[in-house]
Amino acid sequence: xxxxxxxxxxxxxxxxxxxxxxxxPPRRPRDRRIGxxxxxxxxxxxxxxxxxxxxIAYTFVxxxxxxIKSNIAWRGFTLDKWLNVCxxxxxxxxxxxxxxxxxxxxxxxxxxxLGTMIAIALVRYRFRARSSISLLLFLPMATPEVVLGAGLxxxxxxxxxxxxxxxxxxxxxxxxxxxxxxxxxARVASLDPALxxxxxxxxxxxxxxxxxxxxxxxxxxxxxxxxxSFALSFDDFIITxxxxxxxxxxxxxxxxxxxxGIPAEANVIASAVFLFALILVIVAQVSRAARAKRLAKLG
Amino acid sequence: MxxxxxxxxxxxxxxxxxxxxxxxxxxxxxxxxxxxxxxxPLVSLVLTSLQAPSEFGDIGQYDxxxxxxxxxxxxxxxLPHILRSFGYALVAxxxxxxxxxxxxxxxxxxxxRWPLLQSLMLVLVIAPFFISFLLRTLxxxxxxxxxxxxxxxLKALSLMAPDGHFTGTPFAVIFGLTYNFIPFMTLPxxxxxxxxxxxYLEAGSDLYANAFTVFRKITIPLSMPGIVAGxxxxxxxxxxxxxxxxxxxxxGPDTQMMGNxxxxxxxxxxxxxxxxxxxIILMAVILVFVGVYVKRSGTEDxx
Numbered sequence: 001x002x003x004x005x006x007x008x009x010x011x012x013x014x015x016x017x018x019x020x021x022x023x024x025p026p027r028r029p030r031d032r033r034i035g036x037x038x039x040x041x042x043x044x045x046x047x048x049x050x051x052x053x054x055x056i057a058y059t060f061v062x063x064x065x066x067x068i069k070s071n072i073a074w075r076g077f078t079l080d081k082w083l084n085v086c087x088x089x090x091x092x093x094x095x096x097x098x099x100x101x102x103x104x105x106x107x108x109x110x111x112x113x114l115g116t117m118i119a120i121a122l123v124r125y126r127f128r129a130r131s132s133i134s135l136l137l138f139l140p141m142a143t144p145e146v147v148l149g150a151g152l153x154x155x156x157x158x159x160x161x162x163x164x165x166x167x168x169x170x171x172x173x174x175x176x177x178x179x180x181x182x183x184x185x186a187r188v189a190s191l192d193p194a195l196x197x198x199x200x201x202x203x204x205x206x207x208x209x210x211x212x213x214x215x216x217x218x219x220x221x222x223x224x225x226x227x228x229s230f231a232l233s234f235d236d237f238i239i240t241x242x243x244x245x246x247x248x249x250x251x252x253x254x255x256x257x258x259x260x261g262i263p264a265e266a267n268v269i270a271s272a273v274f275l276f277a278l279i280l281v282i283v284a285q286v287s288r289a290a291r292a293k294r295l296a297k298l299g
Numbered sequence: 300m301x302x303x304x305x306x307x308x309x310x311x312x313x314x315x316x317x318x319x320x321x322x323x324x325x326x327x328x329x330x331x332x333x334x335x336x337x338x339x340p341l342v343s344l345v346l347t348s349l350q351a352p353s354e355f356g357d358i359g360q361y362d363x364x365x366x367x368x369x370x371x372x373x374x375x376x377x378l379p380h381i382l383r384s385f386g387y388a389l390v391a392x393x394x395x396x397x398x399x400x401x402x403x404x405x406x407x408x409x410x411x412r413w414p415l416l417q418s419l420m421l422v423l424v425i426a427p428f429f430i431s432f433l434l435r436t437l438x439x440x441x442x443x444x445x446x447x448x449x450x451x452x453l454k455a456l457s458l459m460a461p462d463g464h465f466t467g468t469p470f471a472v473i474f475g476l477t478y479n480f481i482p483f484m485t486l487p488x489x490x491x492x493x494x495x496x497x498x499y500l501e502a503g504s505d506l507y508a509n510a511f512t513v514f515r516k517i518t519i520p521l522s523m524p525g526i527v528a529g530x531x532x533x534x535x536x537x538x539x540x541x542x543x544x545x546x547x548x549x550x551g552p553d554t555q556m557m558g559n560x561x562x563x564x565x566x567x568x569x570x571x572x573x574x575x576x577x578x579i580i581l582m583a584v585i586l587v588f589v590g591v592y593v594k595r596s597g598t599e600d601x602x
Contacts, residue, residue, distance in 0.1 A: 045405045048398065049423050052481065055438035056430050062438075072441060114329035125322035133330060140337050142531070142589060144539025146558045147578045150565055151340030154347040154575055174336040177329055235432050237542065238558070242565065254433040258547035262437060270431045277429040278422070285418045292414075 056274065063267035070261020081264040088265045096253035097269050103165065103249060104233040107172035112226045114173075115180025116218070122181070123188040140178045148175060149242030156243065163245030171243045172236060176229040183228060187221025231277075341582075348575035359569030369576045377560050377577065384557040385584065387469065388538035391476035392484075395533050396526065398477070399485040403525070404518075406485075407492030424485050427478075436475055436548050440466055443474075467551030475543035480536060484529040491525030527596050535585055557581050 062071055066078040086094040118137070121127070140148065152171050156163060195217065199209040237251035244252060254266055348369055350361035374381070406424070410417045427435060443449060443465045453459040465471050495518065503513040519526075541558025544550035550559075557577055565574035 041401060041405045041409055044401050045420070048402045049420070052423065052427055052478075054442065055435040055478075056426060058438040058442055059430055059434050062441075114332055117325040118329040121322045121325035125319055125325070127322045127326070133326065136330065136333055136338070140333070142535060142585070144535055144558075144581055144585060146539040146541065146561050147344070147582045148337070148340075150561055150574055150578045151344040152336065153565060154571060155340040155343040157571065158343050158347070170336055174333065177333060181329075231428065235428070237433060238539075241562070251431060251433050254431060254437070255542075255547075258433070258437060262434070266434065270434045273431075274426075274429045278426065281422050281425075282419070285415075285422065289415050289418070 059267050060271045060274070063264055063271045065264050065267075067264045069263070071264045071267065072261065081268050085265050085268050088263045092248070093250075093253060093263065093265045093269060096248040096250045099165065099248060100234050100250040103168050103172060104230045106169050107176055107233045108226050108229040110169075110173045111176035111180050111229050112222060115177045115225060116184050116222055118177070119181045119184035119188050120214075120218075122185055137178050137181050140175055141182075145175075145236075145238040146242075149239040152239070153242040163243055163247075165247050167243045167245070168240055168247060168249070171239050172233040175236075175239060176232055179228055179232060180225040183225040184218065184221045187218055191217055234273075344575045344578055347571050348579050350572045350575075359571070361572060366572070369572045370580070373573050373576045373580070376573075377557070380555055380557050380560050381577075381580065383469075383544075383554070384538050384581070387473050387476060387544070387554075387556060388534050388540075391473050391480065391537050392530055392534045394473070394477040395481050395484040396530065399481055399488050399529065403485050403488035403492050407489045408495055408497065411493075421486075421489070424489075425482050427482060432479065433542060433548075436479065436542055439475060439478065440549055443471065466549055467546075467554070469554050471549040472544045472554045472556075475549040476537045476540060479540075479543065480533040483532040483536070487528035487532060488522065488525040491522045495521055523596060527593060531589060531592070534588070538585060539581060 062074075063081060064077050064079065065071055065074055066076040066080065067073075068075070118133075122130075122133070149171070152167075152174070153163075156167055161167060191214070196209050196213050199213045204212065235251060237249075237255060240249050240252055241255065248256075250266075250269065254262060257263070257266070346363060347361070349364060349366050350369075351364035351366040353360040353362050402424075406417055406420045410420065441447065445464055445466070450459065450465055454461055454463070459465075499517050499521070500513050503517050504510070508516065538556075539558050541556055541562055542548055544554045544556040544559055546552065550556075557580075561574045561577050561581075564570040564577070
């Protein structure tokens with residue numbers, strides 16, 4: 001999904017290419033009065049962002065709520081939930097969170113490796129059945145999650161595989177591969193083949209050329225793809241729900257506790273993850289802007 | 300664009316492509332994985348959808364058969380859910396487009412002079428991705444519950460019936476779907492609008508077109524790839540979603556969508572054939588929709 005891919009691009013400031021340079025001629029000062037459009041759009045954007053951020057602010061604020069069981073009414077400020085995250089329900093939230101991290105890490109590593117290999121092959125080599133392979137890679141992204149989840153569950157049922165952590169990881173790897181391919185492929189396509197040629201001219205073996213030239217140049221794309229995979233896996237609920245059996249993940253924990261009330265500790269974990277991701281992205285963006293400035297100075 | 304990404308790489312200048320055994324080595328593991336865990340499950344799903352109950356078995360035991368009556372039965376039983384799924388998804392997609400277009404236009408066109416601001420605004424657009432999908436939906440449930448500030452104020456102002464509810468209604472479900480998939484609409488729109496050459500707009504106004512005509516005849520057609528990609532990226536997950544419509548989240552008994560019925564049949568009632576048949580119907584309708592829509596909007600190169 002392109003939204004996700006762009007999310008990854010923003011995520012690392014890492015994905016393909018640099019910002020488009022500004023080719024437009026300098027702006028002519030035009031004498032016109034300040035029109036409606038000049039403040040209407042910015043005002044709209046501000047309102048739109050406030051709207052987008054409301055539930056996030058709500059979740060964050062209620063992570064400080066001195067709630068007893070369900071976290072619905074505001075009962076006063078406390079840092080208690082942040083300091084003792086794992087103390088609720090025998091650590092069920094933390095266990096679910098830990099499972100999500102493990103699943104996300106394994107699925108990310110496998111999907112990133114498989115997807116990167118496919119991306120390189122698609123850009124660099126000729127082979128038959130190319131369009132069928134492209135279709136096979138595209139379809140998982142165009143299939144609703146509930147269909148992917150039910151399909152895998154039907155298959156596990158038919159083969160008689162019990163659902164546990166492994167089936168979740170198998171499922172997550174499957175839907176991450178296509179996103180990795182899309183993200184890394186853009187990076188492979190923007191890679192200058194002359195660099196590898198130079199490596200070969202200097203008698204580098206194919207392995208040396210790959211590990212010393214191709215791989216380092218692809219790293220930003222691969223990292224962006226890995227971050228995207230992890231984010232997709234970590235927040236997935238629908239596919240997980242069909243293939244998890246009795247194993248709990250963080251989203252599944254929330255789904256199950258939704259009917260009896262979510263403890264504030266879940267808000268703490270979600271807020272912490274949010275802050276971590278936000279800081280990561282902003283640091284990456286700012287450092288990318290700084291790098292672009294440095295490059296511009298060098299001419 | 301994801302949809303375009305599979306097509307664009309071919310257009311870029313590349314090293315002469317080689318045929319090699321390395322390609323096979325690179326492709327085989329990943330492709331095999333997708334065949335095993337994506338393609339065969341779809342086949343399993345089709346086979347399951349045609350199963351008949353075991354004659355002497357318990358609940359949840361089925362034999363392979365060619366019981367296509369399953370499809371007739373699920374359409375008869377769940378027609379309202381099917382219609383609701385696509386209806387809600389369609390309305391949510393249109394709302395998300397209306398919400399996102401001005402925002403994407405502002406970030407992609409008006410804010411070009413300030414690249415750092417532009418990237419920070421993009422971070423804000425994807426910020427909802429960073430907090431759990433389920434928690435942000437639950438947050439809306441609390442914010443819009445009957446006792447909440449917003450709803451009580453609306454009632455005090457007589458904008459809402461005193462015994463009215465928001466959560467549990469179709470409006471709440473559509474609201475949730477719209478909110479949750481807005482980033483999927485905004486990002487592709489942004490990426491086409493970001494490349495929009497504003498000189499075309501100036502040319503339009505130099506030729507005495509008013510702002511509205513310029514928008515309709517130049518901006519919209521040039522941003523069509525973004526509109527198509529955003530619409531698909533919103534519509535597909537919205538039609539299959541069952542979180543927003545679920546009773547514990549924004550929905551009620553009368554807002555259940557296909558996803559809810561598929562989940563209930565598969566995971567609770569153990570009526571696997573019915574769940575599988577519904578899944579196949581959902582997927583078939585979406586594929587037809589994608590095909591027709593992409594063809595009609597004249598952006599076939601997207602796929």
